[in-house]
Amino acid sequence: MKTNVLNQENTSQKSDAKTLWLAIRRIFRLSKPYRLKFYVATVLAVASSAVGLSVPLGLKALLDSVFQSADADLLNLIALILFGLFVGQAFLSFGSTYWLEWVGERVVTDLRKRLYEHLQRLGFRYFSDKRLGEITSRLTNDVGSVRTALTNALPQTITVTFSLLGSIALMIMLNWRLSLIVFLTVPVVTLLTRYFGGKIRKLSRDIQDDLADSTAVAEDALGAIRIVKAFAREVYEVGRYTESVENLFQTSRKKILLTSLFWSGISVMFMTTLVIIFWYGGLEVLAGRLTTGDLVAFIFYAFSISRSISQMSRLYTDINSAVGASDRIFELLDEIPEIQDSSDAIAIDQIEGRVEFRKVWFAYEKERPVLKDISLDILAGETVAVVGPSGAGKTTLINLIPRFFDPQKGNILIDGNDIRHIKKKSLREHIAIVPQDVHLFGTSIKENIRYGKLDAADDEIRRAAADANALEFIEQIPQGLDAKVGEKGVKLSGGQRQRLAIARALLKDPGILLLDEATSSLDSESEAQVQEALERLMQNRTTFIIAHRLSTVQHSDRIIVIEQGEIVQQGSHSELLTKGGLYKQLYEMQFREENVAR
Numbered sequence: 252m253k254t255n256v257l258n259q260e261n262t263s264q265k266s267d268a269k270t271l272w273l274a275i276r277r278i279f280r281l282s283k284p285y286r287l288k289f290y291v292a293t294v295l296a297v298a299s300s301a302v303g304l305s306v307p308l309g310l311k312a313l314l315d316s317v318f319q320s321a322d323a324d325l326l327n328l329i330a331l332i333l334f335g336l337f338v339g340q341a342f343l344s345f346g347s348t349y350w351l352e353w354v355g356e357r358v359v360t361d362l363r364k365r366l367y368e369h370l371q372r373l374g375f376r377y378f379s380d381k382r383l384g385e386i387t388s389r390l391t392n393d394v395g396s397v398r399t400a401l402t403n404a405l406p407q408t409i410t411v412t413f414s415l416l417g418s419i420a421l422m423i424m425l426n427w428r429l430s431l432i433v434f435l436t437v438p439v440v441t442l443l444t445r446y447f448g449g450k451i452r453k454l455s456r457d458i459q460d461d462l463a464d465s466t467a468v469a470e471d472a473l474g475a476i477r478i479v480k481a482f483a484r485e486v487y488e489v490g491r492y493t494e495s496v497e498n499l500f501q502t503s504r505k506k507i508l509l510t511s512l513f514w515s516g517i518s519v520m521f522m523t524t525l526v527i528i529f530w531y532g533g534l535e536v537l538a539g540r541l542t543t544g545d546l547v548a549f550i551f552y553a554f555s556i557s558r559s560i561s562q563m564s565r566l567y568t569d570i571n572s573a574v575g576a577s578d579r580i581f582e583l584l585d586e587i588p589e590i591q592d593s594s595d596a597i598a599i600d601q602i603e604g605r606v607e608f609r610k611v612w613f614a615y616e617k618e619r620p621v622l623k624d625i626s627l628d629i630l631a632g633e634t635v636a637v638v639g640p641s642g643a644g645k646t647t648l649i650n651l652i653p654r655f656f657d658p659q660k661g662n663i664l665i666d667g668n669d670i671r672h673i674k675k676k677s678l679r680e681h682i683a684i685v686p687q688d689v690h691l692f693g694t695s696i697k698e699n700i701r702y703g704k705l706d707a708a709d710d711e712i713r714r715a716a717a718d719a720n721a722l723e724f725i726e727q728i729p730q731g732l733d734a735k736v737g738e739k740g741v742k743l744s745g746g747q748r749q750r751l752a753i754a755r756a757l758l759k760d761p762g763i764l765l766l767d768e769a770t771s772s773l774d775s776e777s778e779a780q781v782q783e784a785l786e787r788l789m790q791n792r793t794t795f796i797i798a799h800r801l802s803t804v805q806h807s808d809r810i811i812v813i814e815q816g817e818i819v820q821q822g823s824h825s826e827l828l829t830k831g832g833l834y835k836q837l838y839e840m841q842f843r844e845e846n847v848a849r
């Protein structure tokens with residue numbers, strides 16, 4: 252039983268060391284494009300430590316010239332040389348610091364770009380499973396840790412190892428018996444480092460998780476500030492945030508405690524060793540086996556060894572911290588985008604707009620199909636309303652057309668081409684969505700409309716705004732089209748935002764239009780204006796409309812009724828009313844409710 256536990260510990264230590272090593276290699280690989288600069292900087296840093304190593308020898312010569320040879324000229328010369336060495340060291344260290352930091356910042360910039368690009372490629376599923384704050388935390392906080400590993404930890408490891416080995420060699424040359432005392436501490440330090448290193452790495456990952464968690468909590472609440480205020484939940488939200496940052500504090504405190512304990516332990520050990528060296532070295536000088544210069548040089552090397560070993564231990568903890576954070580970055584970079592272009596995917600220039608669903612099955616989670624055996628054949632230019640109870644699968648159905656998700660079974664075709672064989676970018680160029688909850692970017696109204704066609708000229712934008720019934724209200728705003736939209740468009744009403752979204756879609760001029768409850772949250776005056784704009788937008792394109800209010804979809808060419816992921820009815824409004832069934836029930840229920848409301 253006991254051996255089993257030991258074996259397990261052994262294996263986990265080995266695999267720990269392996270993951271650590273793999274992560275370091277991966278972090279190091281990020282600097283590949285700047286390898287030359289990195290190597291130059293490292294060589295400069297090593298040269299600077301080499302100069303540092305020669306300083307005690309200079310001091311020894313200086314002291315011996317005074318105490319043993321009593322030679323003033325030699326003393327002057329050595330002092331000059333020492334001064335030269337210090338100046339040289341300063342230059343070398345400037346060069347190495349500058350270039351290492353340069354490489355670090357460069358790698359961080361590249362990594363941020365790469366992460367962001369990767370995030371943009373990931374599918375909907377990834378974003379619906381994660382909180383936004385968690386993702387942004389990776390872009391900001393975690394990337395910073397990789398920078399530390401690359402600019403500080405890795406190069407320092409090289410220079411510290413160099414100066415450690417150099418000091419050891421020179422020390423043995425000076426007096427091997429005295430050196431033995433220093434070496435006795437090595438196994439203890441190694442054991443301590445291994446023990447604390449693993450724990451610190453785990454805590455570092457926990458810290459990054461807690462940090463991400465608190466960012467997510469804040470972003471959640473600040474993003475929904477209207478709801479927070481409407482429910483007067485400011486104090487509650489402060490409480491939620493406080494709890495998460497306090498958690499972070501507790502984890503950080505544990506890490507600080509462990510790091511400081513470890514550090515102080517090492518420090519005490521080395522100071523004790525130094526005292527022993529002073530004492531034993533003094534005895535050797537008294538016995539005539541060591542000169543004063545030798546002893547001073549020796550003490551310098553012992554200091555240098557002590558500094559190198561404690562630096563190494565610190566570096567080990569730093570690297571462990573960085574690896575903890577970098578795990579999260581690499582995890583994100585390794586996430587494979589769910590929706591990818593197949594190798595034979597084609598780009599399409601123009602589309603007619605015929606949409607076919609062939610026996611389509613879709614599930615978000617295994618064994619729980621949300622769409623079941625959907626078959627549809629929609630003609631180009633047709634207006635199709637998708638109706639049904641809440642949770643029936645309406646949004647899911649239209650989300651499959653731009654490939655936000657891929658069905659598990661069956662195919663979707665546009666103009667006879669399976670959408671899996673159309674380049675994703677090209678497919679989405681031909682589809683526009685007007686959702687219920689319009690998102691506006693924090694730029695100008697003009698830029699928000701231009702999002703539909705990035706190279707649109709100003710007069711095209713103006714025309715689109717006019718056709719979307721938006722120009723009138725835009726012109727009442729002092730800066731007009733150039734007015735900035737507040738974060739998430741808080742300065743505009745729901746109906747105004749809808750009309751900007753319509754202008755955006757008009758500019759895009761897509762073959763297929765998806766309207767997801769576009770008018771459901773508007774009052775009747777706003778709705779009339781939006782409805783009119785929508786009708787203009789729907790002309791000559793295949794349109795799918797999801798609507799809860801059936802009065803808005805009566806004039807559609809076809810109404811599809813979905814219940815629990817299945818198409819239960821389809822036909823025109825009058826056909827469905829005559830046939831009876833779910834549509835008639837839903838319609839009569841709403842008709843009664845609207846009459847009561849009046």
Ligand SMILES: Nc1ncnc2c1ncn2[C@@H]1O[C@H](COP(=O)(O)OP(=O)(O)OP(=O)(O)O)[C@@H](O)[C@H]1O
Pocket residue numbers: 379615616621639640641642643644645646647648
């Ligand atoms: N990202 C998701 N992950 C897991 N399940 C989901 C996801 N999105 C939707 N669902 C589930 O799939 C089902 C269909 O959802 P969908 O949004 O398509 O319905 P809907 O008919 O548009 O509903 P509503 O009219 O209320 O908007 C629901 O049971 C919903 O809980």
